Amino acid sequence: VWAKVPLGPRDAILGVTEAFKADKNPKKINLGVGAYRDDKGKPYVLPSVQKAEQQLAKAGHDKEYLPITGLPEFVNAAVKLAYGENSKPLQEGRIAATQTISGTGALRLGLAFLARFFPHKSIYLPDKTWANHAAIVKDCGLEVKHYKYYDPETVGVAFEGFKADVRAAPNGSAFLLHAAAFNPLGTDLTKEQWAELCEIFKEKQHFAFFDMAYQGFASGIFEDDAFPVRHFVEQGFPIALCQSFAKNMGLYGERVGAFSLVCADKDEKARVDSQLKILIRPMYSNPPVHGARLAAQILNSPELYKDWKVEVKGMADRIIAMREALYDLLQNKYKTPGDWSHVKKQIGMFSYTGLKPEQVDALATHASIYLTRDGRISMAGLNSSNIEYFAENVSKAVKG
Numbered sequence: 001v002w003a004k005v006p007l008g009p010r011d012a013i014l015g016v017t018e019a020f021k022a023d024k025n026p027k028k029i030n031l032g033v034g035a036y037r038d039d040k041g042k043p044y045v046l047p048s049v050q051k052a053e054q055q056l057a058k059a060g061h062d063k064e065y066l067p068i069t070g071l072p073e074f075v076n077a078a079v080k081l082a083y084g085e086n087s088k089p090l091q092e093g094r095i096a097a098t099q100t101i102s103g104t105g106a107l108r109l110g111l112a113f114l115a116r117f118f119p120h121k122s123i124y125l126p127d128k129t130w131a132n133h134a135a136i137v138k139d140c141g142l143e144v145k146h147y148k149y150y151d152p153e154t155v156g157v158a159f160e161g162f163k164a165d166v167r168a169a170p171n172g173s174a175f176l177l178h179a180a181a182f183n184p185l186g187t188d189l190t191k192e193q194w195a196e197l198c199e200i201f202k203e204k205q206h207f208a209f210f211d212m213a214y215q216g217f218a219s220g221i222f223e224d225d226a227f228p229v230r231h232f233v234e235q236g237f238p239i240a241l242c243q244s245f246a247k248n249m250g251l252y253g254e255r256v257g258a259f260s261l262v263c264a265d266k267d268e269k270a271r272v273d274s275q276l277k278i279l280i281r282p283m284y285s286n287p288p289v290h291g292a293r294l295a296a297q298i299l300n301s302p303e304l305y306k307d308w309k310v311e312v313k314g315m316a317d318r319i320i321a322m323r324e325a326l327y328d329l330l331q332n333k334y335k336t337p338g339d340w341s342h343v344k345k346q347i348g349m350f351s352y353t354g355l356k357p358e359q360v361d362a363l364a365t366h367a368s369i370y371l372t373r374d375g376r377i378s379m380a381g382l383n384s385s386n387i388e389y390f391a392e393n394v395s396k397a398v399k400g
C-alpha cells in the first residue's frame with residue numbers, strides 16, 4: 001500500500017542531530033539543535049528542577065488524566081510569568097489559556113485556532129525564522145507570507161524593511177513575532193523599535209501572534225524579555241502567545257508549554273476556551289502531567305523560583321562568555337576574513353554566523369562539526385574544550 005510514498009528529506013534541525021549521532025569522530029561537535037549544554041558539553045538538569053523532582057516524588061502524585069487544558073496551577077503561573085501579575089487582562093480574568101505540548105504544540109494549537117476563526121487565512125513570518133514555523137503554518141491550512149527581517153549586510157535586523165512590509169500588508173493581517181532571543185538570528189528589536197512597531201500595528205489593526213520560546217535567555221531578566229508581549233497588551237492588543245519551558249527550565253523532553261489569547265471580556269474568553277478544548281480533544285486529548293507539575297512546583301514556590309532565576313542567568317552568562325571567546329578566536333587569533341562582531345552582539349541561544357551552506361557542509365565533512373545549513377550555531381554547544389577546534393575549522397572553511 002505504501003509503494004508510492006516518497007522518501008522525505010531529513011528535518012532541517014533534528015536531522016543534524018541524526019547525522020551527528022552517526023559520526024564516529026571523537027572530536028565531533030553538535031551545534032545544530034538549540035539545547036543547552038554545560039561547560040563539559042553535557043546536558044544540564046537545572047538544580048531547581050532536581051529539587052522539584054524530589055518534592056514531587058515525596059508528595060506521591062497519581063497518574064490520572066489532566067483536564068483538556070492541562071494543570072491549572074501550571075497554566076496560571078505560566079501566564080503570570082509572561083504577562084506580569086499586574087497585567088490588566090490577567091486581573092480582569094480575560095486571558096484564555098491552556099497547557100500545550102511545549103512551544104511547538106502551542107504554535108500548532110494557536111495556528112489551528114487562527115485557521116478556524118481568524119478572518120484572514122494567512123500569517124506573515126519573518127524572512128528568516130525557526131525552520132519549523134512554515135511547516136506548522138502550512139499543516140494548519142494557512143498560507144505563509146513573509147515580512148522583511150534579515151539584513152545580510154549587518155547580519156542584523158532590517159527594521160526599515162520590516163516596517164515597510166507591515167505597512168504594506170492588508171489591514172488586520174496576522175504577524176508572527178519572536179518575543180525575545182530571535183531564533184535563528186539572535187537579534188531582537190530594541191524597546192523603542194517595538195514601541196514604534198506597535199504604533200504601526202495600531203494604525204493597520206494587525207494581529208500580533210507572539211512566539212516566546214526563550215523568556216529569560218535573551219537578557220537573563222524575565223520581565224525584560226517579555227517587554228514586547230507586555231507592551232502590546234498594555235496598548236490594548238488582543239494578542240496570541242506561545243510559551244515554552246524547554247529552554248529556560250531545560251525541560252526539553254518533558255514538553256511543557258502554554259498557549260494564550262487575550263480576549264475582550266470574560267464572555268469572549270469562555271467562548272475561546274471552549275473552542276481551544278474542541279481543538280485539543282481530537283488532537284491529543286489532554287497534555288502530559290509530569291513536566292507541568294515540575295514547572296508549577298518551581299513557578300509557585302518562592303524558594304525554587306528564586307533559585308531558578310539565578311540558574312537561567314547562569315546559562316545566559318555562560319553563553320555570553322562563549323560569544324566573547326569565539327569572537328576573539330575568529331577575529332584576532334585566526335584572522336578569519338570578515339567582521340565577526342555580530343557573534344558578540346547577538347543574544348540568546350543562537351548565533352547566526354553568516355556561514356554559507358557549502359562552508360557548513362565542509363565543516364561536517366572535514367571536521368565533524370554539525371550545524372544547520374542556514375549557518376546558525378547553538379552557542380550552548382560550545383565550551384572551553386571545543387571552542388578552539390571549532391574556531392580553527394570555521395576559519396579554514398571561510399578561507400576555503
Ligand code: LMR
Pocket residue numbers: 013014032033034035130132183
Ligand atoms: C531549535 O531551534 O533548535 C529548537 O527550537 C529545537 C527544535 O525543536 O527545533
